[in-house]
Amino acid sequence: MRDFFLYNTLGRSVDSFKPIEAGKVGFYGCGPTVYNYAHIGNLRTYIFEDLLVRALRRSGYAVTHVMNVTDVGHLTGDDDSGEDKMVKSAEERGQGVLDIARFYTDAFFNDTGRLNIERPDIVCKATDHVSDMIALIGRIEAGGFTYFAGGNLYFDVSKFPRYGDLALLKLDELKAGARIEVDANKRNPADFVLWFTKGKFEKQALVWDSPWGRGYPGWHIECSAMSMKYLGESIDIHAGGIDHVPIHHTNEIAQSEAATGKKWVNWWLHGEFLVLSKDGVKGKMSKSKGGFLTLQSLVDAGYHPLDYRFFCLGAHYRSQLQFSIEGLDSARSARKSLNDSVLSLRQKAGAVALPAVADLGPAAASRVGAFLDAVAGDLALPRALAELWGLLRDPAIPPAEALAAAFDMDRILALGLADLEKPKEASIDPEFAARVEALIAKRAVAKKAKDFSTSDAIRAEIISLGVVLADSPSGSTWKLAPKDGTTASTP
RNA sequence: GGCGCAGUACCCAAGUGGGAAGGGAGAGGUCUGCAAAACCUUCACGAGUCGGUUCGACUCCGACCUGCGCCUCCA
Incomplete structure (x- = not known):
């Protein structure tokens, strides 16, 4: 205890x-x-x-x-x-x-x-x-x-x-x-x-x-x-x-x-209250004062509900928190980065079984300990979150350990980290996929011929289809651009 | 009128009587034909203002300024 x-x-x-x-x-x-x-x-x-x-x-x-x-x-x-x-x-x-x-x-x-x-x-x-x-x-x-x-x-x-x-x-x-x-x-x-x-x-x-x-x-x-x-x-x-x-x-x-x-x-x-300071509406949110925002209205504006949860984690519960769309954008970017880090670690960890929290090495264990100390210190979630970032960015921690530690932290944060999956390609229309693949092949030819003006034009066309393109030494990969600004599918 | 809370970089936001977390944005770089992504580096000699206590204050005390909340709707 x-x-x-x-x-x-x-x-x-x-x-x-x-x-x-x-x-x-x-x-x-x-x-x-x-x-x-x-x-x-x-x-x-x-x-x-x-x-x-x-x-x-x-x-x-x-x-x-x-x-x-x-x-x-x-x-x-x-x-x-x-x-x-x-x-x-x-x-x-x-x-x-x-x-x-x-x-x-x-x-x-x-x-x-x-x-x-x-x-x-x-x-x-x-x-x-x-x-x-x-x-x-x-x-x-x-x-x-x-x-x-x-x-x-x-x-x-x-x-x-x-x-x-x-x-x-x-x-x-x-x-x-x-x-x-x-x-x-x-x-x-x-x-x-x-x-x-x-x-x-x-x-x-x-x-x-x-x-x-x-x-x-x-x-x-x-x-x-x-x-x-x-x-x-x-x-x-x-x-x-x-x-x-x-x-x-x-x-x-x-x-x-x-x-x-x-x-x-x-x-x-x-x-404490979430407060607004925008468009003449200041202070707490209430129906009479205006600025009555529901979770659904954020979802309709393209945010994931967990973007809002993450936003709230950034401030201590006893501090008023300034709400703004800019702040929510910031939370969304941060959460995307967090999710991408976890997915990347998962890829690096491969099929290795994740260690139990008790079996973590000293670096990962110290992060988890500091995280739990922060949480047990009157719910200092902003400090706890900083430990999560430190964990994910420490190159000395083996991926499987970092993942196990992050998932343990997420029992409290509840950002759905353990349920993250790569976006499912299966849901993409095969006809659309063929079209994209054809363009990529065409572009590859242009690239090989060093005809970069053509290859750049094709890339612009591909991007206009709502696709994110990434070149690598082994060829180009692509995926659908996220509709809500996040790359990973989320729970 | 009374009570309570707060003022930290471009934005959000922590900890701490003695080196000012973290995130986002920005800048530079590595990689790349160019991009994207990723990664690295950088980003408050100063914390509303002015005093005081102290060897030393962003951190304690006081005053003032500004903001927020409450004094029978309210998360």
Whole structure:
């Protein structure tokens, strides 16, 4: 078991990770609200969580990864009176709430799959766990942490002294109504709704009976209820986007610890934002601000999903990352170079069996060790990646060893290195191939006659057919030019 | 008004109280009839600005400037 260091938002320091139960990690990651497509900023956070899970597993931990899918209770408005996002989306599209949820859930996992993000061990939907939420709210109420006002059940933050510790909030310094209308029903501006019976839910398709009346749950309660159900009342790691620190996670802590009376989450990890600075659009990506980019839009623009994963690996998860097409181009070029290096090594290694990681020579082993140290040091993927480059470019490391080491690193990076194959020539139309071969033969004749103006003209013609040509002492070889800018076929 | 984070080469982006990773782009070179590819070399005497602490600071402290995020939508 390798020592693992992580930055804990609770306490704001990097500390040696210690799970509750040796060798095991209970990990809860905040999942999507499935009322729209995920944008690439959202996806950055899921890539970060995937790297965390993969890194912990590579270091020897047995990780149970739980992720929620929010399909009810998440409001559109800034305050506690807006419509439910799911209901609004369903209305706009003239479909049922559950149809919307299913569609965008599928879209989400399709995107994460294309990014080589492993599916969590448990994916749980909020609507399947309302009874668990009601039971948990009951425990909070029994502890005297709630009050009922205006038809809704509120959590009273004044009853929870540690409220805001995660976000370093000082209740008396928060400016109530800085952005939103003050809810007259609230005793304290930071109070939040546990259960709604009032609101614009007359149109709410999904309502449940509860001790507080027919209605639906507040957004925050689902994570508390479901994480406890699957991981127990105290869990090792809870991760999510940094925006969740002051509200969502702060409220989750308050209600969870109010219910159980014990510490709920030992390690809080938060991924920073992907930010834009282009065409007048600055800052984080959101639908209202514009610049809402989906993974599919990148694919449509000719990028491979893994180009985006690679792009994200270039920055530390706790740093804001500047997104730009230029940056993505840079990542694509780098990934192509990486893939080409691996393919070249594979060719050099030939049929030699790859050694086990434990049997690597000192040079390769040192690269792998430095890689794992970087990863175990609060997921320093940029440094880890530098070790991969160093490994691939060290001429003293035998190809089979370099490959074995690279594939081991790729268990965490997940760039599909082990699955790389030469582009399949079989898919090329034979008629087209014959045409290209004929031109190459014609050019060879011209070249032999030193008629270079003719040979160059023929080459231009070949290239115009969408073919990449390469001369070598043994003759010319060719392949189809990649459509997406990468040479190798990728998984 | 309050709180938090950040300012590193053309771009993206790391580590570090004492030699400033890595990638992309650029430049030069080897190879080639010429290309392409590959490989090699090169690319911040300086880290927003100004002070301070220190034998020594990009790294710590302070001020200022600029940017980003948050103060009940948000990854």
